[in-house]
Amino acid sequence: MAKSSIEVAKELLELKKEALNPIKMYHIANEMGLTKELNLNGKTPWQSFAARIYMDIKENPNSIFEVVATKPMLIKLKNQDINLKIQTQNEIKEPKKSYSERDLHPLLTRFAFANDNFKAYTKTIYHESSIKTKKVWINGCIQIL
DSSP states (O other): OOOOHHHHHHHHHHHHOSOBOHHHHHHHHHHHTGGGGSOOOSSOHHHHHHHHHHHHHHHOTTOSEEEEETTTTEEEETTOOOOOOOOOHHHHSOOOOOOOHHHHHHHHHHHHHHOTTTOOOOOOOOGGGOSSOOEEEETTEEEEO
């Protein structure tokens, strides 16, 4: 018989005896092999798992869960006594999948300087603070000259 996200979350909270973030709960359940029983298809099943728990807390007045902290959101079972351990935001966030040019520039600079094939010096130019660029309003758009 397939379990629901609520049942898996309840089982994990009883097992761990601490307040957890729903996304972290999904990853723990995944390591334990409990997510195979859940019907979570898609690219972000951990978000679907967390959404079901959030909706249970929000819409069900008889929910078995209780929010003990926000940012990051930590939940526990209502009848459970726990020692609250605050987790840092970095433990819960998913890895960043896209980067801006400014994020990658220090890495490129280090590579260009340290690699024997290049041995180049690079310089960061912040275009938005440059006094040489002129911004002109043309046809409802900003044009840089």
